[in-house]
Amino acid sequence: MSINDVPPNAEQHPQTLAVDVTLVRLPHLTDYLPHLQTHTTPLEHNNYYSPPDGFYLSHSDVILRRTIYDLSTNGLYSSHHSAYHRAGPRKQIFYQPQNVRAAIVTCGGLCPGLNTVIRELVVGLWEQYGVREIFGIKAGYRGFYSSDPVRIDVKMVHNWHKRGGTVLETSRGGFDLHKIVNAIEDRGYNQVYIIGGDGTLRGAVKIFNEIHRRKLNVGVAAIPKTVDNDVGIIDRSFGFQTAVEKAQQAISAAHVEAESAPNGIGLVKLMGRSTGHIALNATLSSRDVDCCLIPENEFYLEGKGGLFEFLDERLKENGHAVVVVAEGAGQDMIPRTDAQKQEEDESGNPVFLDVGVWLKSELKRWWERDHEGELFTVKFIDPTYMIRAVTANATDNLYCTLLAHSAVHGIMAGYTGFVAGPINGNYAYIPMDEIAETKNEVDTKDHNWAWVRSVTMQPDFRS
Numbered sequence: 363m364s365i366n367d368v369p370p371n372a373e374q375h376p377q378t379l380a381v382d383v384t385l386v387r388l389p390h391l392t393d394y395l396p397h398l399q400t401h402t403t404p405l406e407h408n409n410y411y412s413p414p415d416g417f418y419l420s421h422s423d424v425i426l427r428r429t430i431y432d433l434s435t436n437g438l439y440s441s442h443h444s445a446y447h448r449a450g451p452r453k454q455i456f457y458q459p460q461n462v463r464a465a466i467v468t469c470g471g472l473c474p475g476l477n478t479v480i481r482e483l484v485v486g487l488w489e490q491y492g493v494r495e496i497f498g499i500k501a502g503y504r505g506f507y508s509s510d511p512v513r514i515d516v517k518m519v520h521n522w523h524k525r526g527g528t529v530l531e532t533s534r535g536g537f538d539l540h541k542i543v544n545a546i547e548d549r550g551y552n553q554v555y556i557i558g559g560d561g562t563l564r565g566a567v568k569i570f571n572e573i574h575r576r577k578l579n580v581g582v583a584a585i586p587k588t589v590d591n592d593v594g595i596i597d598r599s600f601g602f603q604t605a606v607e608k609a610q611q612a613i614s615a616a617h618v619e620a621e622s623a624p625n626g627i628g629l630v631k632l633m634g635r636s637t638g639h640i641a642l643n644a645t646l647s648s649r650d651v652d653c654c655l656i657p658e659n660e661f662y663l664e665g666k667g668g669l670f671e672f673l674d675e676r677l678k679e680n681g682h683a684v685v686v687v688a689e690g691a692g693q694d695m696i697p698r699t700d701a702q703k704q705e706e707d708e709s710g711n712p713v714f715l716d717v718g719v720w721l722k723s724e725l726k727r728w729w730e731r732d733h734e735g736e737l738f739t740v741k742f743i744d745p746t747y748m749i750r751a752v753t754a755n756a757t758d759n760l761y762c763t764l765l766a767h768s769a770v771h772g773i774m775a776g777y778t779g780f781v782a783g784p785i786n787g788n789y790a791y792i793p794m795d796e797i798a799e800t801k802n803e804v805d806t807k808d809h810n811w812a813w814v815r816s817v818t819m820q821p822d823f824r825s
């Protein structure tokens with residue numbers, strides 16, 4: 363079939379898609395505990411649920427990862443079409459609610475919605491399944507072995523979705539596999555809910571593998587958290603939209619400052635350790651940005667096609683310009699000492715130098731050199747934690763709720779070593795190790811980046 367054979371009106375000329383589906387295998391407690399008993403879910407007798415036909419999902423309900431096909435190629439017949447188990451309640455579960463001891467932990471940096479996820483894990487366990495023993499682990503992974511857990515009940519969590527941060531506290535570092543799994547065993551937890559980013563997920567995989575090795579009757583579920591939106595496979599991470607909304611406010615302020623000064627430049631640095639999703643999305647939604655700099659697209663300052671030449675033209679044309687830079691961009695250009703090159707945070711993440719401060723001083727240096735005596739202003743705004751230390755917006759709050767309830771249903775159904783997350787708008791269970799290995803970077807070859815370029819008309823920094 364060639365492109366010309368694809369009829370413009372598919373309704374009149376329906377095409378048949380033949381898709382080979384590979385079911386992504388999800389770990390289950392019965393993989394190593396084959397004699398575990400099943401029980402009918404208490405949702406059957408929940409006055410507020412009255413499950414209608416089709417309410418329960420089964421092992422055969424799946425979500426396809428790939429939804430976009432090109433009818434003119436044979437690509438659609440290729441064998442790799444991953445199908446993931448759909449998230450949702452199962453009629454048969456592998457726990458008796460009165461025997462459940464659940465532990466919840468938050469790790470890594472803050473993210474809007476953390477408290478909503480915790481709240482909804484508690485509500486889901488308590489209200490839907492009748493679980494009464496729910497514990498919060500304090501201050502990240504280290505809390506498993508270094509402090510006493512906090513008992514949580516459904517009344518306590520009432521208002522938590524209206525608070526930024528994490529009520530349980532969080533931290534980086536402190537991952538000690540054996541101490542953590544020993545604590546899980548000693549304290550008798552049989553469900554562990556881990557909320558965290560890429561580092562946390564790599565730790566969660568190790569915890570799950572160790573639990574599997576010890577053949578413990580303990581389900582492990584993770585809920586991916588990161589404002590950076592750098593977790594792969596899932597549509598987006600919770601809190602990201604809220605962070606973009608906040609970032610836009612910083613851009614608006616930078617725009618006002620820049621507009622109100624002769625040759626004014628508003629410079630905004632946004633979070634994004636190694637991905638530029640916040641910068642890109644805030645740029646696209648604000649439309650005030652003249653240039654968006656992200657880690658996935660190297661840039662340079664001097665010469666033809668460089669940032670200075672571009673800003674020179676923009677200032678001549680408009681009298682002002684707004685530059686957005688993701689914190690991980692341009693790191694290779696910032697001079698640093700050997701000690702600075704080695705610097706890592708407690709989790710082993712590289713510590714960046716401040717690209718905003720550096721860029722501000724480079725802009726000033728350039729202007730003084732090339733435009734001596736002409737007025738010039740750079741206003742640098744770094745909202746840092748203001749974009750993530752906030753409550754989740756309505757969309758993120760709802761999203762956090764669905765994530766938490768999906769995780770509870772999955773663990774109750776005996777699945778383990780999984781992450782709950784949306785794929786193409788539907789909630790799925792994805793093996794933890796698969797998620798831990800993937801990274802969601804900005805694809806500078808796709809339409810979104812092309813859109814950024816067409817909105818800003820910034821250089822591609824390739825010449």
Ligand SMILES: Nc1ncnc2c1ncn2[C@@H]1O[C@H](COP(=O)(O)OP(=O)(O)O)[C@@H](O)[C@H]1O
Pocket residue numbers: 469470471502503504533534535536537558559560561562563564565566568587588708709710711
């Ligand atoms: N490769 C790894 N193996 C085990 N634990 C890890 C790993 N990377 C990070 N962690 C632990 O996960 C937690 C959070 O990691 P961090 O990178 O700070 O944040 P995030 O999970 O948000 O990316 C920390 O306690 C850290 O020690």
Ligand SMILES: O=P(O)(O)OC[C@H]1O[C@](O)(COP(=O)(O)O)[C@@H](O)[C@@H]1O
Pocket residue numbers: 470471472559560561587588589590633634635689707750
């Ligand atoms: O100062 P902190 O707390 O280490 O956080 C800074 C980092 O945390 C983030 O907000 C998110 O990182 P994680 O999701 O990996 O925790 C990054 O954008 C930023 O580089």
Ligand SMILES: [Mg+2]
Pocket residue numbers: 470559560561588
């Ligand atoms: Mg991380």
